[in-house]
Amino acid sequence: MLIPFKHKSQAHCESGVTSNLLRYYGLPISEPMAFGIGSGLFFGHLPFVKVNGVPGTTYRIYPGQIFKNVCKRLHIKSESNRFSSVEKGMNRLNENIQQGIPTGCQVSVFYLPFLPEVFRFHFNAHNLVIYGEEKGTYYVSDPVMDDACTIAYDDLAKARFAKGLPEPKGRMYYIKEVPRELDLNNAIKKGIKQTCMFMKSPPVPWFGVNAIKFLSKQILQYPEKLEPRKATLYLGNLIRMQEEIGTGGAGFRFLYAAFLQEAAKETGIQNLHELSQTMTGIGDQWRNFAYNTARICKSRTSDVVSYAELSAQLMRIYEAEKKFYTDLSKVY
Numbered sequence: 001m002l003i004p005f006k007h008k009s010q011a012h013c014e015s016g017v018t019s020n021l022l023r024y025y026g027l028p029i030s031e032p033m034a035f036g037i038g039s040g041l042f043f044g045h046l047p048f049v050k051v052n053g054v055p056g057t058t059y060r061i062y063p064g065q066i067f068k069n070v071c072k073r074l075h076i077k078s079e080s081n082r083f084s085s086v087e088k089g090m091n092r093l094n095e096n097i098q099q100g101i102p103t104g105c106q107v108s109v110f111y112l113p114f115l116p117e118v119f120r121f122h123f124n125a126h127n128l129v130i131y132g133e134e135k136g137t138y139y140v141s142d143p144v145m146d147d148a149c150t151i152a153y154d155d156l157a158k159a160r161f162a163k164g165l166p167e168p169k170g171r172m173y174y175i176k177e178v179p180r181e182l183d184l185n186n187a188i189k190k191g192i193k194q195t196c197m198f199m200k201s202p203p204v205p206w207f208g209v210n211a212i213k214f215l216s217k218q219i220l221q222y223p224e225k226l227e228p229r230k231a232t233l234y235l236g237n238l239i240r241m242q243e244e245i246g247t248g249g250a251g252f253r254f255l256y257a258a259f260l261q262e263a264a265k266e267t268g269i270q271n272l273h274e275l276s277q278t279m280t281g282i283g284d285q286w287r288n289f290a291y292n293t294a295r296i297c298k299s300r301t302s303d304v305v306s307y308a309e310l311s312a313q314l315m316r317i318y319e320a321e322k323k324f325y326t327d328l329s330k331v332y
Helices: 013-024 031-037 065-073 086-098 153-160 184-200 209-225 228-244 253-267 270-297 307-329
Strands: 041-051 054-060 077-081 103-107 126-134 137-141 149-152 172-177
Touching: 013 031, 013 065, 013 103, 013 126, 013 172, 031 065, 031 184, 031 253, 041 184, 041 209, 041 253, 054 228, 065 077, 065 184, 086 103, 086 126, 086 153, 086 172, 103 153, 137 153, 149 153, 184 253, 184 307, 209 228, 209 307, 228 270, 253 270, 270 307
Parallel strands: none
Antiparallel strands: 041 054, 077 172, 103 126, 103 172, 126 137, 137 149
């Protein structure tokens, strides 16, 4: 069974999957719009949660929430399932394919043979669409790939049921029914308000803009508290989560800027266009942070900033994002 699903490459996996699934059902929601309505923008740094031996850092909301929020705010009926066994999870996926339902899956990138080897590490929050199956071979629309791919039953099963944080447990999700009309203005409003709340309000130092400030202070202490090799690994993971698992250069900031630009046209609120430009500037700051961090990791002998300078650069990003969310929250 092969569903006539049109593959389209996107900037990020879950927002890309969400946009592609909506497009299949006749809803032309762009990836930036899906990302913004889904309140995908976030930041968190958890030194007490180790992922592959280094502190966990995220530039986006928890896996699954973008799709869930978009469906809720656009009044789209959807379903999401997890499973207690590989057999149950794969059988249920097969049932969906036979019913002509393209299905999103949360997977580990480590077990995806079609990805370049350099990108295959233990990261369990990747998303893709399965849209067909023939004799144990599955057809895959992975938003980060230029073209559609295929994957064998065993590899897909391993990817869907990989161990580690966050554990997918075969999670699959799909659309059941779409409304005749969409209230984009209200969905945009709700998406922006939640993003502002999540970035401004957490009273703990590990989430929102406070986490950017917290990480800045942590980096300042790396040379004293960590061995050089471990400090490099810690910094390298920040780049990996921003550049390889994010949108390539700015930890989702450019994607959110594109959302605000679209939202300004949809709502007629000029301030959103101006804030889009502000967020693009913040994205540039994140990109420069990644560049300077990479030079430390590679032990360059020239044009290398110190840990103190890197910390100060991140503190400036904190101040910029704090002001940005304060200004954005005043729009609604």
